[in-house]
Amino acid sequence: MRLFAGLALLVLLLFLAALVIGPAAIGPGDSLRALVLDDGGPVTLVMREIRLPRALLAVMIGAGLGLAGAAMQGYLRNPLADPGLIGVSGSAALGAVIALQTGLAAAALLALPLSALAGAMIGVTLILALAGPRGGSLTLILAGIAISALAGALTSLVLNLSPNPFAANEIVFWMMGSLADRSMTHVWLALPLILAGGLALALQGRALDALTLGEDAAEAMGVNLTRLRLMLVFGTAAVVGASTAVAGAIGFIGLVVPHLLRGFVGARPGRLLWASALGGAAMLLAADIAVRLVLPDRDLKLGVLTALVGAPLFLHLIYRTRRGA
Amino acid sequence: MWACAVRSKIAAGALCLAFGGAGAPALADTPAPQRVVSLNLCTDQLAMLLAAPGQLRSVSHLAADPRSSAMADAARAYPANHGRAEEIYLMRPDLVLAGTYTARATVAMLERLGLRVETFEPVTSLDEVPAQIRRIGALLGRKAEAEAMVATFHDDLAALRPEGPTRPRVALYDASGYTTGDRGLAGQILNAAGLANIAVEAGLSGGGYLPLELLVMLNPEAVITSHPYPGASRAEEVMRHPAVAAVGTDAARGTFSDRHWVCGTPHVLQAVAEMVALRRGLTGAEGG
Numbered sequence: 001m002r003l004f005a006g007l008a009l010l011v012l013l014l015f016l017a018a019l020v021i022g023p024a025a026i027g028p029g030d031s032l033r034a035l036v037l038d039d040g041g042p043v044t045l046v047m048r049e050i051r052l053p054r055a056l057l058a059v060m061i062g063a064g065l066g067l068a069g070a071a072m073q074g075y076l077r078n079p080l081a082d083p084g085l086i087g088v089s090g091s092a093a094l095g096a097v098i099a100l101q102t103g104l105a106a107a108a109l110l111a112l113p114l115s116a117l118a119g120a121m122i123g124v125t126l127i128l129a130l131a132g133p134r135g136g137s138l139t140l141i142l143a144g145i146a147i148s149a150l151a152g153a154l155t156s157l158v159l160n161l162s163p164n165p166f167a168a169n170e171i172v173f174w175m176m177g178s179l180a181d182r183s184m185t186h187v188w189l190a191l192p193l194i195l196a197g198g199l200a201l202a203l204q205g206r207a208l209d210a211l212t213l214g215e216d217a218a219e220a221m222g223v224n225l226t227r228l229r230l231m232l233v234f235g236t237a238a239v240v241g242a243s244t245a246v247a248g249a250i251g252f253i254g255l256v257v258p259h260l261l262r263g264f265v266g267a268r269p270g271r272l273l274w275a276s277a278l279g280g281a282a283m284l285l286a287a288d289i290a291v292r293l294v295l296p297d298r299d300l301k302l303g304v305l306t307a308l309v310g311a312p313l314f315l316h317l318i319y320r321t322r323r324g325a
Numbered sequence: 326m327w328a329c330a331v332r333s334k335i336a337a338g339a340l341c342l343a344f345g346g347a348g349a350p351a352l353a354d355t356p357a358p359q360r361v362v363s364l365n366l367c368t369d370q371l372a373m374l375l376a377a378p379g380q381l382r383s384v385s386h387l388a389a390d391p392r393s394s395a396m397a398d399a400a401r402a403y404p405a406n407h408g409r410a411e412e413i414y415l416m417r418p419d420l421v422l423a424g425t426y427t428a429r430a431t432v433a434m435l436e437r438l439g440l441r442v443e444t445f446e447p448v449t450s451l452d453e454v455p456a457q458i459r460r461i462g463a464l465l466g467r468k469a470e471a472e473a474m475v476a477t478f479h480d481d482l483a484a485l486r487p488e489g490p491t492r493p494r495v496a497l498y499d500a501s502g503y504t505t506g507d508r509g510l511a512g513q514i515l516n517a518a519g520l521a522n523i524a525v526e527a528g529l530s531g532g533g534y535l536p537l538e539l540l541v542m543l544n545p546e547a548v549i550t551s552h553p554y555p556g557a558s559r560a561e562e563v564m565r566h567p568a569v570a571a572v573g574t575d576a577a578r579g580t581f582s583d584r585h586w587v588c589g590t591p592h593v594l595q596a597v598a599e600m601v602a603l604r605r606g607l608t609g610a611e612g613g
Contacts, residue, residue: 024538042544042572049568050538100557164556166500173559181502181537181563297534 003264007278011059014285018055019047021289023296053184058288059281060187061179061247064194064239066280067273069254071201074208074269075232079259079317080137082310083240084251087147088123092237092244093174094151095119097158099245101167113193117241123147124236128229137321176303177248179288186246197238198277200231205270212269250302252310253280259313357466358420358441363388364408364431365424367588368445370396371461372422373403374590375470383416385427392554393583395592410434420464448589450513451597454478457589474591481594485601487519493607496523496545497581498535498569500560506532511586514593518600541568546607548572549579549600579603 019035020028024046034043035052065083072081083089099105099115130143155174159167207228210218219225243250257279258272265271284302291300361376362383363369369388372381373396386407387393388400406412408428413421413435421442423432436442443464448457455475462471495515497505504524505511508531515522523545527535540548550564563569585596 022538023536024542026542042541045541045568045571046538049566049571050541103557105557162556162558164554164558164561166554166558166560167556170559181566183567185567297536 003261003275004278007275007282010282011278011285014282014289015055015059018058018285018289019051021292022046022051023292049183050181053182053187054179054288055285056187057179057182057190057247058285060190060194061243061250062253062281062284063277064198064243064280065250065253066257066276066278066283067198067201068236068239069280070258070269070272070276071204071208071232072236072254073258074204074211074272075228076131076140077211078137078140079262080140080255080314080321082252082255083120083124083236084249084253085148085255085314086123086127086140086144087151088120088127088236088240089244089249089251090148090151090155090175091123092116092120092241093249094155094158095122095241096245097155097174101158101162110189110192113189113242113245116245117193117237119151120237120241120244121233123151124233124240128233137318141318172301173248174244175249176301177244177250178291178299178301179247180299182246190242190246193238193242197235197240197242200235201239202273202277204228204231204235205273208269208273248301248303250284250306252303252306252314253283255317256306256310256313257283259317358418358464360416360418361420361422361465362406362413362416362418363422364406364413365422365427365445366393367424367448367457367590368422368461369400370394370588370590370592371458372465373399374474375458375462375467376465377467380465382418383413391584392552393587395584395588395590395595410438414438414440422461422464447510449509451482451510451517451589451593454589454591454593458591478591478594481591482517482597485517485594485597487601487604489519489608491608492519492521493546493604494521494523494526494543495547495549495573495579495603495607496535496540496543497549498540498564499551500558500564502534502537502540502563504529504532504535504540506530508532510589510593511581514586514596514600517597519604520600537563537566537568541572544572546573547579547603549581549603552580552582 020031026043026046030043031047035047038044068083072083073079095118096112096116099112104115105112126147127140127143131140152175156171159171162168207218207223210221210223215225258276261275261279262272265275287302287305290305291302294300359380361372361381363372363381364385366385366387369384373384381403383404383406384400386405389397389405391397394400408431410431413431418440421435421440423442423444425444425446432442432444445457448454455478458474458478459471462468497511497515499505506524506529507516507522512522523543524530524532524535526543527539529535548569550569553561553564579599581596585592
């Protein structure tokens with residue numbers, strides 16, 4: 001419970017910090033007052049239409065990615081399973097780009113996140129099929145590399161074929177992710193799927209705990225493995241799909257956060273789920289604050305920061321896996 | 326070396342090389358070129374406006390694109406080129422018009438091959454438009470037509486002079502949050518229409534990235550956004566952000582397009598006219 005309170009407090013503080021930091025020099029008191037009380041002027045507009053959606057998206061997407069990472073790792077019993085690393089985010093980006101360039105996203109309300117969900121679903125299904133139920137590290141990483149490479153190449157192809165002169169320059173957005181200049185529209189676009197997918201994943205805590213004892217033991221304890229697998233595929237695809245559709249592919253959150261928190265929850269996958277959701281929200285809020293502080297005039301991509309933190313950890317984990325083998 | 330060989334009938338070989346290599350200025354007594362090819366969107370349009378029938382042989386493919394060209398329909402009557410040295414050379418031009426920043430490798434290659442290439446700096450103010458018209462007119466041997474066009478340009482611009490001293494504050498907001506400063510043609514168009522550019526207040530006289538938050542805080546009376554291209558892009562999405570829509574008054578929404586805003590041709594007056602109309606809407610809404 002102390003971990004929960006600590007993480008929740010951290011998320012709250014970072015959320016407030018995200019609201020008061022930005023290129024427009026507005027005092028913290030003024031900005032928060034204008035957020036709550038409509039002053040009819042530009043400050044309220046900045047707070048409600050620019051900073052609030054950005055902070056909300058950071059919380060939603062960070063929580064979703066942390067949760068998805070913890071769930072995948074619990075299911076595959078492999079600490080290297082992160083939706084970004086194993087190609088699920090890349091496939092989601094491909095789905096989103098196809099929806100945008102075919103005009104589908106403009107034609108139907110939820111076409112963008114649903115198309116990204118379809119892409120993510122293909123990615124995660126392929127990974128589970130290739131890596132097998134036990135998810136051996138080598139197969140998992142190799143399959144992830146192949147899927148990431150293919151999805152990345154197809155995303156580049158679609159963007160290069162676009163009649164829009166700006167589209168091809170946005171490959172880096174789809175691969176690295178950014179929350180710059182998002183609006184409440186994007187919040188409403190992503191929220192339903194992130195909530196549905198997050199719920200589907202969060203409810204698997206007991207099943208994932210049982211799975212630590214092995215598949216036979218889990219089945220003997222009444223865990224329906226097929227159902228668990230389906231919920232995991234849907235939940236991960238929904239969360240990662242909706243997140244990627246509005247913010248691009250942000251990697252490593254699902255890897256770093258569960259790794260840092262595993263020790264605090266006694267290595268129980270069920271408890272790690274909600275802890276990783278809070279931890280993920282905190283990490284993405286912190287990363288999004290950092291990109292605004294480091295390079296305020298440029299849209300530094302979130303994936304750059306998360307990779308700077310995550311990639312060394314990933315290398316460390318690979319090293320440990322090899323030594324353990 | 327085809328062009329050089331032809332020219333060597335009237336000039337010594339050495340002169341031919343010097344002539345082609347240095348892009349020598351037009352001589353008053355040389356006969357007007359009869360096979361002119363233009364590689365640049367802006368020279369395309371001036372050449373189409375000024376050339377004698379049959380004199381202009383090809384314009385760039387951009388000239389036929391209605392999003393970037395004010396003369397897309399007219400341009401379809403000409404074969405399009407894509408700025409590639411090979412295709413230009415095979416057209417056997419006796420004069421090539423190019424921008425200083427367009428297809429530089431092609432231009433260098435064509436000059437090495439001995440073609441006569443004239444390059445043009447981008448026009449950055451309305452005052453430079455007459456000089457540009459006159460230069461093309463002189464090169465094409467159409468001086469009288471150029472003078473007539475310059476006179477019309479001056480008259481039309483004078484007719485567009487804004488009435489009243491109020492200068493409403495507006496922002497030019499383009500893809501990726503780029504704004505255009507008062508230097509450069511777009512800024513001069515605003516200026517001529519009697520509008521104040523908020524980019525100057527933000528310290529971006531030369532243009533540059535204006536964060537969405539700062540745009541909102543500067544609170545311009547109107548935000549003039551660019552026409553989106555087909556196909557989606559995140560860069561253009563910022564222009565449709567709800568915060569942009571909430572800035573300024575609903576009565577005054579403007580858009581700008583490369584078509585009338587990029588080239589220093591008489592068509593630039595269309596952009597000035599649109600901005601004068603926008604200003605009238607703004608000052609009218611104030612009751613001023």
